Structures are given as C-alpha cells and as structure tokens.
Amino acid sequence: MSEEQSQDSSDLFEQRRLKLERLREKGIDPYPLRAECTHSTAEAIRMLEEWKEKGGEDGPPEVVKLCGRMMSVRVMGKASFAHIADGSGRFQTYVRLADEGVDAETYELFKRDLDIGDIIQVEGTLFFTRTGEPSLRVTKLTLLAKSLRPLPEKWHGLKDVETRYRQRYVDLIVNEDARRVFVTRSHIVAALRRFMDSRGFIEVETPVLQPIYGGAMARPFTTYYHALDQEVFLRIADELYLKRLIVGGLDRVYEICKDFRNEGVSSHHNPEFTQLEVYQAYADYHDMMSLAEDAFSHVAEVVLGTVRVSYQGHELDLTPPWRRLPMRDGILEETGIDIYQAPTVELLRQRVEDQGLDVDPQPTRGSLVDEIFSEYVEPKLIQPTFITDFPLEISPLAKKKPDNPDLVERFELFIGGLELGNAFSELNDPVDQRERFMEQGRQREAGDDEAHPMDEDYVRALEFGMPPTGGMGWGIDRMVMLFTDQSSIREVILFPHLRTKGAPS
RNA sequence: GGGCCGUUAGCUCAGCCUGGUUAGAGCACCUGCCUUUUAAGCAGGGUGUCGCUGGUUCGAGUCCAGCACGGCCCA
Numbered sequence: 259m260s261e262e263q264s265q266d267s268s269d270l271f272e273q274r275r276l277k278l279e280r281l282r283e284k285g286i287d288p289y290p291l292r293a294e295c296t297h298s299t300a301e302a303i304r305m306l307e308e309w310k311e312k313g314g315e316d317g318p319p320e321v322v323k324l325c326g327r328m329m330s331v332r333v334m335g336k337a338s339f340a341h342i343a344d345g346s347g348r349f350q351t352y353v354r355l356a357d358e359g360v361d362a363e364t365y366e367l368f369k370r371d372l373d374i375g376d377i378i379q380v381e382g383t384l385f386f387t388r389t390g391e392p393s394l395r396v397t398k399l400t401l402l403a404k405s406l407r408p409l410p411e412k413w414h415g416l417k418d419v420e421t422r423y424r425q426r427y428v429d430l431i432v433n434e435d436a437r438r439v440f441v442t443r444s445h446i447v448a449a450l451r452r453f454m455d456s457r458g459f460i461e462v463e464t465p466v467l468q469p470i471y472g473g474a475m476a477r478p479f480t481t482y483y484h485a486l487d488q489e490v491f492l493r494i495a496d497e498l499y500l501k502r503l504i505v506g507g508l509d510r511v512y513e514i515c516k517d518f519r520n521e522g523v524s525s526h527h528n529p530e531f532t533q534l535e536v537y538q539a540y541a542d543y544h545d546m547m548s549l550a551e552d553a554f555s556h557v558a559e560v561v562l563g564t565v566r567v568s569y570q571g572h573e574l575d576l577t578p579p580w581r582r583l584p585m586r587d588g589i590l591e592e593t594g595i596d597i598y599q600a601p602t603v604e605l606l607r608q609r610v611e612d613q614g615l616d617v618d619p620q621p622t623r624g625s626l627v628d629e630i631f632s633e634y635v636e637p638k639l640i641q642p643t644f645i646t647d648f649p650l651e652i653s654p655l656a657k658k659k660p661d662n663p664d665l666v667e668r669f670e671l672f673i674g675g676l677e678l679g680n681a682f683s684e685l686n687d688p689v690d691q692r693e694r695f696m697e698q699g700r701q702r703e704a705g706d707d708e709a710h711p712m713d714e715d716y717v718r719a720l721e722f723g724m725p726p727t728g729g730m731g732w733g734i735d736r737m738v739m740l741f742t743d744q745s746s747i748r749e750v751i752l753f754p755h756l757r758t759k760g761a762p763s
Numbered sequence: 764g765g766g767c768c769g770u771u772a773g774c775u776c777a778g779c780c781u782g783g784u785u786a787g788a789g790c791a792c793c794u795g796c797c798u799u800u801u802a803a804g805c806a807g808g809g810u811g812u813c814g815c816u817g818g819u820u821c822g823a824g825u826c827c828a829g830c831a832c833g834g835c836c837c838a
Binding site: 269270271273274330332333334335336337338339341342344350352354355356357373374385388389391393407408409410411412414415416417418419420421423430522525618757758759 | 791799810
C-alpha cells in the first residue's frame with residue numbers, strides 16, 4: 259500500500275513522510291536521542307593522509323565514527339557512495355552489500371529509505387578509493403535525523419536571493435561561500451576582541467533601551483516600556499554611555515553591539531547593524547587613527563593572512579600608515595570648490611551651482627558640505643583614507659580645532675569606497691557641549707530630523723570632568739564586507755530583515 | 764517614496780516580444796539494471812495554483828491594470 263503511494267506520490271515532502279513511516283514500522287527511530295562522533299570529517303581526512311605519508315597500505319585499522327548530512331548519493335547496484343558534510347567539510351562514504359555489517363536489510367535501508375539531506379552516523383574504517391578520494395568503508399549505518407524537505411539542486415545550488423535570506427539555513431547547507439562568509443565574520447570579531455583586550459581595553463555592555471538616544475545623527479526606533487510607563491528608544495549608538503564610563507574612570511572601554519537606525523535599507527545599510535565603539539582616556543583622534551590602522555592590519559593578518567585585501571576588483575593595501583586627507587582638500591580636488599571660500603550656506607550653494615554639481619539641496623552649510631563630499635569624494639576613496647577636519651555643525655560631540663573653530667578634530671575612515679568608521683577628539687567641555695546641543699535643537703527646529711537631542715545627564719557627567727579622550731566607532735558589518743569581498747551588507751548579516759510575507763508553506 | 768527588472772516543477776532555468784493542441788529542459792524524485800563511483804551511467808516515469816486579483820479576447824503562462832514580495836539604481 260505505502261509502496262504504491264510512494265510511487266504515485268507527486269509530492270516530494272509526502273514521499274519522505276512515507277519513508278519516515280516505513281522506518282518506524284521497521285522499528286527504526288528516525289530521530290534518535292544521541293549521536294557519537296569520534297572525528298570530524300576534516301580530522302578523518304588528516305588521519306588518512308598521515309597514514310599514507312607513513313607508507314601505510316589501504317587505511318588505518320581503527321574504527322572511526324563520522325556524523326554529517328548526506329549531500330549526494332551514487333547507487334551502483336550492490337555498492338553505493340555518498341558524501342556527508344559536517345561543519346569541517348565533506349567526506350565520502352562507501353556502503354557495499356555483503357561487506358562486514360552490511361546485510362541485505364541494511365543495504366536496502368540505505369538505498370530506499372535514506373535521502374539526500376538526511377543526517378546520519380557512519381562507522382567503519384578509512385581507505386582511499388581507486389581515484390584517490392579519502393573514504394569510509396561503512397560497517398554500521400545509523401540515521402540521526404530524517405530530512406523531510408528536498409535540498410536545492412546539487413550543481414547550481416540555491417541562488418534565489420530572497421529564499422537565501424528568508425531560509426538562511428538552506429543557504430548555509432548548500433552554499434559553501436555563504437558559510438565561509440559567516441565563519442570569517444566570527445574570526446574577525448574574535449580577533450578584534452583579542453586585539454582590543456591586548457591593548458588594555460575592557461569590554462562593557464551599555465543599555466539598548468534608552469530614554470534619550472544620542473551619539474549619532476539618525477532617526478531612532480521607538481518602543482514602550484510598560485513597567486515604567488515610558489517611551490524608550492533603541493540605541494542609535496553607544497557613545498554617550500561609554501563616555502560616561504570614561505568619566506567614571508574606566509579609562510579604556512569598548513563595546514561590540516547592535517545599534518538600530520530607523521532609516522532606509524540599501525546595499526550598505528541595514529537598520530539593525532553591528533558596531534564597535536572604543537574610547538580611550540588621555541588620547542585624541544590621532545591616537546584613534548593609529549589604533550584603527552593597527553586593528554585593521556592586525557585583524558587582516560590574523561584572519562586573512564595578509565594585509566593586502568582584494569575588494570570588488572580593487573587591490574587594497576592596509577599597511578599603515580594610511581592617507582590623511584582634510585575634507586576641504588578632497589572636495590577641492592574632486593569639484594574645484596574650496597569650501598573655506600564659502601563660509602555661508604548661500605555662498606556654498608552658489609559655488610555648487612557655478613560648478614554645475616548635482617547634489618540634493620541641504621538646509622545647512624554643514625550638511626551641504628557633507629552631501630558634496632558623499633557625492634563626489636567618497637566613491638574615489640579606495641585605498642584606506644582618513645578624512646579629517648569636519649565642519650563643526652555636523653559634529654556636535656567633537657572638540658574644535660584650536661586653529662580653526664569652524665572645524666573639529668574628527669575623522670571618518672574610508673576603505674574600498676565604504677565608510678568604515680568615525681572618530682573624534684571627544685568634546686569634554688560641558689559648557690561648550692551644552693551650547694552644541696542647543697544649536698542642534700535649533701537645527702531640528704529648522705527641519706533637520708537627524709539633529710542631536712539634548713541629554714542633560716550626559717552634560718552633567720561632563721560637568722564632573724572627563725579627561726581628554728579619543729573615541730572611535732566602526733561598522734563591523736562593513737568591515738566583514740571588506741574582508742570577504744561582498745558588495746551587499748545582507749550577505750554578511752545572517753538574517754537580514756525582509757518584509758513579512760504570507761505564512762511559509 | 765520614484766524608475767527599471769524579476770516571480771513558471773523541490774532547485775537552476777527556457778517558453779512571453781509575435782496569444783492558439785495536453786507548459787518544457789537539466790538536476791532532484793519514483794521504478795528497473797548496475798560491486799571503487801564522484802555533476803556516475805543505462806532504460807522508463809512529469810510530479811505544475813505559470814506570485815495574487817481583476818480586465819481584454821472565441822481563447823491568456825504569454826497582452827493590459829492593480830496588488831504582494833524581491834533585486835538593482837535613484838531619493
């Protein structure tokens with residue numbers, strides 16, 4: 259009965275359900291409690307190759323147990339090959355009828371009731387096939403978990419971007435490149451933590467839910483804290499909390515965490531993203547440049563084994579020191595406009611028009627400078643570059659330059675055309691800070707939704723005295739893009755946010 | 764928010780421009796053969812809500828409109 263259904267059934271899912279029932283009828287638990295693995299597949303390959311180097315015949319006599327997901331099957335009459343995959347790689351298994359432990363019933367089970375995608379445990383001895391592939395001669399076969407859904411095609415894999423993101427588990431099963439990106443991401447973050455720790459920084463955790471957001475210019479997500487009967491914001495940055503810790507005497511702190519900005523999604527922006535922020539007392543933005551150079555080149559060396567990174571067809575050299583380019587010089591080079599000769603927004607608008615530049619209208623001189631820069635200079639910044647000397651009005655948390663109070667001690671870091679990071683000599687004058695917040699309030703009145711809100715408690719902290727401090731933040735997602743040569747941020751985020759669709763089938 | 768493109772079998776894709784038998788291919792799957800294969804091979808089998816809703820038409824996967832989701836570009 260079930261055999262006929264199996265033959266007739268058009269539904270692959272239903273076919274596998276029938277196999278599941280058949281297994282249960284045979285007294286086989288398709289989801290047993292425990293597995294036993296003596297080696298990973300990578301370890302098995304190493305073991306076999308060492309045996310061969312020592313001049314051993316066939317393979318080592320010891321019995322090994324390997325576990326993994328069946329990724330391919332080749333049945334040839336009374337002998338069959340299958341590849342299993344675990345976290346370390348792939349390995350070929352060989353099942354032959356009438357071999358030790360393989361009676362007709364076992365072989366039939368392998369042929370009829372197992373499918374690509376099933377998770378199995380195989381026990382046996384290692385050997386090389388005629389073609390030299392490391393393999394396991396199976397003497398015992400155990401099903402660890404039956405798979406009810408067919409995997410994507412073995413050759414083309416899963417390409418549909420939407421399905422890859424919505425069902426990342428399938429992407430990770432079949433696309434080795436996807437797996438590689440996320441393993442590399444983990445290595446990058448681990449190497450970064452070790453680097454920061456080695457420099458005497460301590461890792462801290464600050465609030466995700468904040469009564470006042472700050473530390474960046476962005477729109478926040480809002481939510482509601484019922485116990486306190488209060489609206490709260492998901493953090494757009496950790497900056498103001500970390501600097502409170504500097505005030506408190508934790509001289510070197512960093513945090514690697516998710517920040518949230520309620521803004522557009524693009525190939526370089528995800529509303530929920532991971533940032534590193536680091537603050538160092540008795541330091542300034544020059545020290546942050548050195549720290550960035552050291553951190554990037556160190557992590558590249560550890561993770562990639564080189565400081566030369568290939569990104570989207572460009573060869574990037576992360577060897578310190580990196581280029582320092584004042585924003586004014588960058589804009590002058592690319593547009594012919596000297597922003598120092600245009601001290602008001604009206605004059606700058608006039609210069610933009612004279613040069614025939616195509617930029618969106620901006621409410622303030624600072625934001626217009628920023629816009630010109632983004633449009634004409636940013637895409638040219640391929641090799642690592644610190645852009646320095648930012649306009650005061652878009653930098654409410656940075657110290658003024660002593661020789662030019664319209665500018666601040668701030669840099670942004672660009673590599674491969676990506677904006678990677680942002681750093682200041684942190685403003686520690688509480689009176690100046692209060693005035694800057696007031697000015698931001700006026701910009702908000704003038705229509706700038708991203709203006710920085712007033713934070714009285716933060717000003718109070720500064721009033722207790724904050725040492726001269728260098729601070730920096732950088733995007734971990736973009737760093738991973740750079741190190742894994744990905745052009746879309748969604749390729750380095752495991753579960754990028756997509757609009758909800760109907761219930762998955 | 765705007766423009767362009769996409770959505771067909773479990774997966775990867777043809778078919779649409781120029782409407783017309785029962786919607787195709789490869790892989791996967793099912794049946795049979797095959798004892799070192801590896802994109803195994805040989806023989807047979809098509810398993811489908813052509814994204815959704817409506818319209819035009821004698822007739823729509825194909826043309827039109829709206830909607831949904833996604834991608835790229837712009838904002």
